[in-house]
Structure formats: structure tokens, C-alpha cells
Amino acid sequence: MTVDDARVTVVVVTRDRRAELERSLPHHGSPVIVVDNGSTDGSAAMIRARFPHHRLVEAGENLGAGARNIGVRLATTPYVAFADDDSWWEPGALTRGADLMDASPRLAVLAARVLVGSGEVVDPVCAEMARSPLPRAPDLPGPSVLGFLACGAMVRRNAFLAADGFDDVIFFMGEEERLALDLAAAGWGLSYVEEVVAHHHPSPVRDPLRRQILVGRNALLTAVLRRPWAVVARAALTMAHTGPAGWRGLGEAVTRLPRALARRRTLPSRVETARRSLDALDPHKRHDR
Structure with missing residues (x-):
């Protein structure tokens, strides 16, 4: 068992992706917390047998992105690095990230450069974050952003918990934006x-139509x-103008609307203005995370 960095806990969330876990978990040192979202494919048994040094939490049901909150609450380190079951951090990345967070007390989220697949292509979202039009704060180690990719992000544990982590209204897919907005509203960077790198080898177990519905919803x-x-x-x-996927997304959004309205609150003007500057880049794109 190796230790990546004693200041960082890696939280991995999974559901029915045993094969992906068998590939990704060997890349992680410790401490690692794996939260299983009610898998039925033997993932939990495999983790207990092959990776007993990782802490396994069986949620018993699919909690979506909210399962990461469990891992963050259980972590005892000041920083948490997220990974999906098909992603991992480059050797040395967590130490470099922790050093930068130590040096930047206002930094709540460090969004890493995510390299996709065996070709190590930079994720398009990362390319857009690198070109962020937001003013760069002098106390932050890189361009200011109002979003991130969870599979390649380090968070300051106390800031994450104070912002209530990920929520069950969004559940999964694009869950990062609301959290990012709330952190910025609270004054975090x-x-x-x-220079901090994570690797993502997307699972082939994906439903493109379902993902399109969720993105819109x-x-x-x-x-x-x-x-x-x-x-x-x-x-x-x-x-409403994007065809069946949009219509289905609207329908699903309506069922979640009461919970969203109950938790609605407006952003400070400085944060809303910053978010509008991202909208202005291209109002039809959703890659401004």
C-alpha cells in the first residue's frame, strides 16, 4: 500500500462498473474511500477481496453525485480529491495540488487538467476553463472558474461541507455548477x-441519449x-426546441421542480455578473463548467 499524500483523501463513487474499478483502483494510493451506489455486479465483493486497504462504504441505493458527500464527511484530511470509477490522478498530482491549496487559503476547488483516453487528449471542458474570461485573482494559482469536472477536482473539505456538497435535486450530470456558484457566493475561490493532472478513461457503459436528457434537465x-x-x-x-431529448428533460425537470423551488436563492450580484459573462460566450453551450 502506498500513500499519495497524507493531506488528501481520494473519494471514488461507483455503480455497476466492476471492470472499470479493477482498472482504476490500482492507480490510487491511500487514503481512499470508495462509496458504492448500490451496485449489483459484485463490485463491493471485489473491492473487499482485492483492495482491503481501501475503505468501502455501501450506500445500498443509488445516491447519484450525493454519494461523494458521504466520502467527504468520512474523510479526516483537509483536502479531498474526487475520482470516478473510470478516472485516477497522475503520480505526484495530489501532492502538488495540496501544496497549492496550502499556499492559497481561499482556494476551495482546484480543477485539474483532465486527459482523456489512451491518447491523453485534453478534455474540452478543461480547454475552456484554461481560456476563462473571468478576472484572475492574485491569490489563486490559475484562471478563475465557476465550475469544474468532478472526476478531476480537489476540494477543501470544510468549504465543501459548508456549501452542502452535491445535492439530490440535480442528482447526477452537471452537478458541479450549483456547488461552484454557492462556493463563489460564499467568497471562496x-x-x-x-499542472495538476488527472486521467479519465470513459467507461463504454454509457447511454448518449440519457446523458443528453440529463444535461438539459x-x-x-x-x-x-x-x-x-x-x-x-x-x-x-x-x-423545448431541441426535440425529444429536450422534451423528456423538461418533463423530468417538472417532477423535481418543487424541491428546486424550496431551495431557490439568488446569487450575489458579483457572482451572477460573472456567470453571465460565461453565458455570453455561447448561450447554447453547456461546457462552461
């Missing part, structure tokens, strides 16, 4: 740091949670 719900009503209306109209 979020920064893209190219959750963009609308995030707008309901935090954005002005004009932004909500534009998001709904955009979905």
Missing part, C-alpha cells in the same frame, strides 16, 4: 490549474436553484 434545474427567472425561461425555451 475556484481555479483551473493545468439539470441545466434548467440549476437555473431554477440560483439564476434569475429570465435565465430559467431561456433554458426552458432552449430545451
Whole structure:
């Protein structure tokens, strides 16, 4: 068993991806907390047998992105690095990330450069974060951002918990944005740091149509949670004009609307203005995380 960095706990969330876990878990040192979202493919038994040095938490049901909250609460380190069951951190990345977070007390989220697949192509979201139009804060180690990719992000544990982590309204897919907005509203910084690297080898077990539905649904719900009503209306109209996937997304959003409305609160003007500057880049894109 190796220790990546004693200041960082790696939290891995999985559901029915045993083969991916068998590939990714050997890349992790310790401490590692794996939260299983109710897998039925023997993932938990495999982890207990092959990786007994990792802490396994069996949620017993699918909690979506909220399962990461369990891992963060259980962690005893000041920083937490997220990984999906098909991603891992490059050797030395966690130590470098922890050093940067030590040096930047206001930094709540360090968004790493995520390299995709065996070709190690930079994820398009990372390329956009590198070109962030937001003013770069002098106390942060890279461009300021208002989003991140969870599979390649380190968070300051106390800031994450104070912002209530990921929520069950969004559940999964695009869950990062609401959290990013709330952290910024609380005065925390979020920064893209190219020198810190994570690897993502996307699982072949994916449903493109389902992902499209979720992206639209959750963009609308995030707008309901935090954005002005004009932004909500534009998001709904955009979905209404995107065919069956948009219509299904709208329908699913309606069922979650009461919970979103109960948790709705507006952002400080400085954060809303910053978010609008991202909207202005291309109002039809959802890769401004």
C-alpha cells in the first residue's frame, strides 16, 4: 500500500462498473474511500477481496453525485480529491495540488487538467476553463472558474461541507455548477490549474441519449436553484426546441421542480455578473463548467 499524500483523501463513487474499478483502483494510493451506489455486479465483493486497504462504504441505493458527500464527511484530511470509477490522478498530482491549496487559503476547488483516453487528449471542458474570461485573482494559482469536472477536482473539505456538497435535486450530470456558484457566493475561490493532472478513461457503459436528457434537465434545474427567472425561461425555451431529448428533460425537470423551488436563492450580484459573462460566450453551450 502506498500513500499519495497524507493531506488528501481520494473519494471514488461507483455503480455497476466492476471492470472499470479493477482498472482504476490500482492507480490510487491511500487514503481512499470508495462509496458504492448500490451496485449489483459484485463490485463491493471485489473491492473487499482485492483492495482491503481501501475503505468501502455501501450506500445500498443509488445516491447519484450525493454519494461523494458521504466520502467527504468520512474523510479526516483537509483536502479531498474526487475520482470516478473510470478516472485516477497522475503520480505526484495530489501532492502538488495540496501544496497549492496550502499556499492559497481561499482556494476551495482546484480543477485539474483532465486527459482523456489512451491518447491523453485534453478534455474540452478543461480547454475552456484554461481560456476563462473571468478576472484572475492574485491569490489563486490559475484562471478563475465557476465550475469544474468532478472526476478531476480537489476540494477543501470544510468549504465543501459548508456549501452542502452535491445535492439530490440535480442528482447526477452537471452537478458541479450549483456547488461552484454557492462556493463563489460564499467568497471562496475556484481555479483551473493545468499542472495538476488527472486521467479519465470513459467507461463504454454509457447511454448518449440519457446523458443528453440529463444535461438539459439539470441545466434548467440549476437555473431554477440560483439564476434569475429570465435565465430559467431561456433554458426552458432552449430545451423545448431541441426535440425529444429536450422534451423528456423538461418533463423530468417538472417532477423535481418543487424541491428546486424550496431551495431557490439568488446569487450575489458579483457572482451572477460573472456567470453571465460565461453565458455570453455561447448561450447554447453547456461546457462552461
